[in-house]
Amino acid sequence: MIATDVERLTRAALSRLAEPGDVRLTSLVEQLGATRVHDLLVAGPGPAAQGDRRDDQGLADDVATRLVSLDPARELEIAHRQGIRFIIPGDVEWPTGLDDLSGAGALHERGGVPVGLWVRGPARLSEVTSAVAVVGSRAATSYGGAIAGEIAGECATHRMAVVSGGAFGVDIAAHRAALAVGGLTVGVLACGVDRYYPQSNADLLRRIAEVGALVSEAAPGCAPQRVRFLARNRLIAALTAGTVVVEAASRSGALNTANWATRLNRVVMGVPGPVTSETSAGVHEQLQAGVMQLVTGAHDVRELLGRSGEELAPQRPRRRDVRDRLAPRQRQVLDAVPVAGAVPVDSVARVAGLGLLEVQASLTRLARAGLVQQEGGGWRLSGLARA
Amino acid sequence: MIATDVERLTRAALSRLAEPGDVRLTSLVEQLGATRVHDLLVAGPGPAAQGDRRDDQGLADDVATRLVSLDPARELEIAHRQGIRFIIPGDVEWPTGLDDLSGAGALHERGGVPVGLWVRGPARLSEVTSAVAVVGSRAATSYGGAIAGEIAGECATHRMAVVSGGAFGVDIAAHRAALAVGGLTVGVLACGVDRYYPQSNADLLRRIAEVGALVSEAAPGCAPQRVRFLARNRLIAALTAGTVVVEAASRSGALNTANWATRLNRVVMGVPGPVTSETSAGVHEQLQAGVMQLVTGAHDVRELLGRSGEELAPQRPRRRDVRDRLAPRQRQVLDAVPVAGAVPVDSVARVAGLGLLEVQASLTRLARAGLVQQEGGGWRLSGLARA
Numbered sequence: 001m002i003a004t005d006v007e008r009l010t011r012a013a014l015s016r017l018a019e020p021g022d023v024r025l026t027s028l029v030e031q032l033g034a035t036r037v038h039d040l041l042v043a044g045p046g047p048a049a050q051g052d053r054r055d056d057q058g059l060a061d062d063v064a065t066r067l068v069s070l071d072p073a074r075e076l077e078i079a080h081r082q083g084i085r086f087i088i089p090g091d092v093e094w095p096t097g098l099d100d101l102s103g104a105g106a107l108h109e110r111g112g113v114p115v116g117l118w119v120r121g122p123a124r125l126s127e128v129t130s131a132v133a134v135v136g137s138r139a140a141t142s143y144g145g146a147i148a149g150e151i152a153g154e155c156a157t158h159r160m161a162v163v164s165g166g167a168f169g170v171d172i173a174a175h176r177a178a179l180a181v182g183g184l185t186v187g188v189l190a191c192g193v194d195r196y197y198p199q200s201n202a203d204l205l206r207r208i209a210e211v212g213a214l215v216s217e218a219a220p221g222c223a224p225q226r227v228r229f230l231a232r233n234r235l236i237a238a239l240t241a242g243t244v245v246v247e248a249a250s251r252s253g254a255l256n257t258a259n260w261a262t263r264l265n266r267v268v269m270g271v272p273g274p275v276t277s278e279t280s281a282g283v284h285e286q287l288q289a290g291v292m293q294l295v296t297g298a299h300d301v302r303e304l305l306g307r308s309g310e311e312l313a314p315q316r317p318r319r320r321d322v323r324d325r326l327a328p329r330q331r332q333v334l335d336a337v338p339v340a341g342a343v344p345v346d347s348v349a350r351v352a353g354l355g356l357l358e359v360q361a362s363l364t365r366l367a368r369a370g371l372v373q374q375e376g377g378g379w380r381l382s383g384l385a386r387a
Numbered sequence: 388m389i390a391t392d393v394e395r396l397t398r399a400a401l402s403r404l405a406e407p408g409d410v411r412l413t414s415l416v417e418q419l420g421a422t423r424v425h426d427l428l429v430a431g432p433g434p435a436a437q438g439d440r441r442d443d444q445g446l447a448d449d450v451a452t453r454l455v456s457l458d459p460a461r462e463l464e465i466a467h468r469q470g471i472r473f474i475i476p477g478d479v480e481w482p483t484g485l486d487d488l489s490g491a492g493a494l495h496e497r498g499g500v501p502v503g504l505w506v507r508g509p510a511r512l513s514e515v516t517s518a519v520a521v522v523g524s525r526a527a528t529s530y531g532g533a534i535a536g537e538i539a540g541e542c543a544t545h546r547m548a549v550v551s552g553g554a555f556g557v558d559i560a561a562h563r564a565a566l567a568v569g570g571l572t573v574g575v576l577a578c579g580v581d582r583y584y585p586q587s588n589a590d591l592l593r594r595i596a597e598v599g600a601l602v603s604e605a606a607p608g609c610a611p612q613r614v615r616f617l618a619r620n621r622l623i624a625a626l627t628a629g630t631v632v633v634e635a636a637s638r639s640g641a642l643n644t645a646n647w648a649t650r651l652n653r654v655v656m657g658v659p660g661p662v663t664s665e666t667s668a669g670v671h672e673q674l675q676a677g678v679m680q681l682v683t684g685a686h687d688v689r690e691l692l693g694r695s696g697e698e699l700a701p702q703r704p705r706r707r708d709v710r711d712r713l714a715p716r717q718r719q720v721l722d723a724v725p726v727a728g729a730v731p732v733d734s735v736a737r738v739a740g741l742g743l744l745e746v747q748a749s750l751t752r753l754a755r756a757g758l759v760q761q762e763g764g765g766w767r768l769s770g771l772a773r774a
Contacts, residue, residue, distance in 0.1 A: 028732065040743055103761065143663070274660055274661055275534060275659065275683040276530070281683070284683050287659075287674070294659070296662040300675070346419065356427055356428075360414060360415055374490070
């Protein structure tokens with residue numbers, strides 16, 4: 001699919017109309033296409049539904065009026081002057097990872113492929129092929145900040161893009177560490193990419209826009225709101241090969257990102273901390289539930305992301321090798337063990353003409369090598385030695 | 388099997404003769420019985436084996452001489468006067484968990500059911516039915532000591548016996564916390580139970596002997612040696628329903644206990660810590676390998692030990708319940724979804740006579756309840772709704 005100008009204008013209008021990740025809109029667009037949804041919404045609901053539309057709050061009665069009054073061409077023009085572009089599915093820059101959001105369901109009524117992304121900065125999202133999300137508590141401890149920095153810095157050094165949410169705490173520690181090593185970092189915001197929120201991170205966010213990219217599903221000018229954070233988290237998960245949660249209290253927003261990563265079959269990682277620390281409690285819960293893999297630093301993260309999806313066939317030792325490597329006296333013991341029917345250790349010793357203790361030690365070693373096995377208190381050759 | 392006096396004397400002699408957990412001896416005794424092994428050892432190896440017995444070091448050439456020169460009756464008498472008893476398989480007090488060591492293989496050449504246990508203290512080992520091992524680094528941090536104390540204290544309060552090795556660090560913190568709440572604690576030593584090692588723990592070990600039990604596979608008078616620690620670890624694992632490792636560096640002895648617990652199908656638990664702490668690195672490795680379960684405190688430990696082996700059948704919602712609970716307008720949507728062949732959302736909306744956005748929201752909810760499903764961009768009833 002090549003994105004047309006009409007498609008882009010339609011999607012820009014829908015992006016302005018609806019909340020980010022409004023699952024009703026995103027799933028309609030996935031099923032019917034943006035243009036058809038636009039037309040159906042402008043036409044309004046059929047006469048049978050005029051009586052009661054309590055389920056349609058938010059994208060409700062005035063949808064048609066609002067859609068018609070929008071001027072997406074002018075929006076895109078203003079954005080362009082601010083160095084902001086609006087990318088949509090079919091664009092060369094569109095990150096294909098986002099398409100995995102189709103059919104991935106919803107969390108907190110947010111979900112689906114975004115109708116488009118507002119992007120600011122020189123980094124091309126399509127070129128972010130190896131990316132890791134480093135997220136966590138806004139109220140990170142110094143421990144969490146240090147670990148986030150270690151992971152982000154080392155991953156960025158190894159040419160991975162570090163994606164995070166630009167928030168206080170873990171997020172900004174990750175961005176800062178990636179910038180510090182001259183690496184690529186992408187901030188996925190809950191507000192418009194023309195805003196630097198939170199204010200205290202403004203300098204760093206501005207720097208990300210200069211050398212990396214700021215990304216948002218929310219149109220320029222939008223303020224950060226709770227539902228926008230929840231919608232934003234799914235983009236962080238979808239844009240990356242894996243998500244590392246550095247610190248997160250129980251029921252924290254960072255876990256929401258991890259839940260999305262799980263749904264999207266991304267690698268989901270958690271850094272443990274002291275069990276006495278409330279900001280690690282959420283990570284520990286997820287590790288216990290088995291939905292996160294424990295990582296202790298960048299080394300583990302890189303290993304998990306490097307080998308994800310790859311399954312090496314286990315190496316099996318060949319029988320000849322094992323037997324050939326036996327010491328002469330061990331082969332003497334092996335030769336004294338019958339092929340069929342098990343015999344007690346003392347009769348093996350008698351046949352081998354060796355001491356009881358030596359024979360016992362040899363049998364234990366041979367059993368470990370898979371050449372003999374115990375059966376009803378006696379010893380016999382295993383299938384491996386008979387073959 | 389009822390233990391006879393002859394059996395006890397024989398096993399006392401073997402206990403004095405061999406190193407704790409010498410896998411050659413323990414496996415011979417398991418296969419042939421203590422008396423037959425004793426007699427075979429006194430008789431010595433056959434003539435064919437006289438030339439070279441390099442595999443028999445430790446229990447070597449002078450075995451027969453040493454066995455004959457032992458006076459186990461006198462040993463038991465002296466032990467008795469020191470308040471030390473020697474229990475063997477078949478005794479009422481014999482902890483049946485130790486029998487699981489039979490066939491569990493060897494680690495570092497140690498393994499098998501001990502030929503007997505030397506016990507000092509009022510606690511009856513057979514009555515230790517609900518026991519947890521709390522082990523960890525000798526070089527525990529204040530964090531590790533605090534967590535060990537929390538887990539041991541709360542488990543002891545809930546009538547679980549706390550078993551550990553009496554060593555510095557995590558071990559002694561666990562014993563101390565159990566004693567502090569008036570709970571039962573058992574120290575499994577690498578030296579004879581007439582010795583208090585390490586010296587700095589002497590007061591606490593003496594107290595354990597007064598109100599709990601000190602236990603050892605090594606005969607009275609034996610000094611603590613490396614192989615005895617390794618042999619000891621398997622007893623800690625076998626005597627308990629589960630082992631908690633609080634802090635352990637890579638390749639630490641506490642992990643040896645955990646390995647034994649794994650082999651014995653006990654519950655193996657690990658407490659995470661800061662990834663910057665070397666004394667937590669071994670625990671993190673085992674958690675990563677999936678051989679330990681992550682616990683954050685006594686609550687988790689008690690839950691895992693309480694439910695170990697128990698498997699609750701998953702509760703399945705009954706179809707009638709789900710459908711009956713639907714709101715009228717949702718049932719209206721459900722009725723508009725065809726049984727066979729999927730249709731797009733707008734035709735469901737047309738049939739239902741409801742607005743597109745409401746129908747989309749309803750379908751999403753119905754899908755979550757398992758009543759409808761998406762198929763090729765359309766919607767159809769799921770098997771659950773058709774049944």
